Amino acid sequence: MRTRRRIICIVLTLLTLLLDSSVLPFTGLDMRFVPRLCLVAVVLIGTVLGATEGIAYGAFAGILLDITVYQPAGLVAVFYTLCGLIAGFLSGRLRPYLVTVVPLTAAYLFFEIGMAIYVYFTVGTFPASQLPYAFLRLLVALFALQLLYLPAIKLLKPASIGRARR
Secondary structure, eight states, X not given: OHHHHHHHHHHHHHHHHHIIIIIGGGTTOOTTSOOOHHHHHHHHHHHHHOHHHHHHHHHHHHHHHHHHSOSOTTHHHHHHHHHHHHHHHHHTTSOGXXXXXXXXXXXXXXXXXXXXXXXXXXXXXXXXXXXXXXXXXXXXXXXXXXXXXXXXXXXXXXXXXXXXXX
16 A cells, blocks of 8 residues: 555656656646646645655655756755655644645745745845735646545545644
């Protein structure tokens, strides 16, 4: 069971990583509205399996994404690891009906604010014009997580969800 769960998480992470870095940028979509699907997968894993798994797969996805994109090495890995921690931590302390909304919102806002601060310190201007797009990306990410949540529960078979897991 544990090996099956790991394989499913690795395949999900790699699939969303390939979509984020290789497929979606070349589809002609306006990338300002497309959420980071790899971040959604990390938050999904952290929400369903807990903070430890969220940290592990967040670091895994972040390192692989750092290799494939041209941002400073380690930046995305740190943010994804902390987003997996946030999602896992919050999902263990919430009621089951809030688990699909609050962890993703907190982790996605943390990521967007962290990247905005990074842009501010590298460029010298705060990207305030990008804030409405960040909100729209969050809404699309929430929709994507709602679609993936029940199949993930069915495939990963966690011990418990929400407040019962401690």
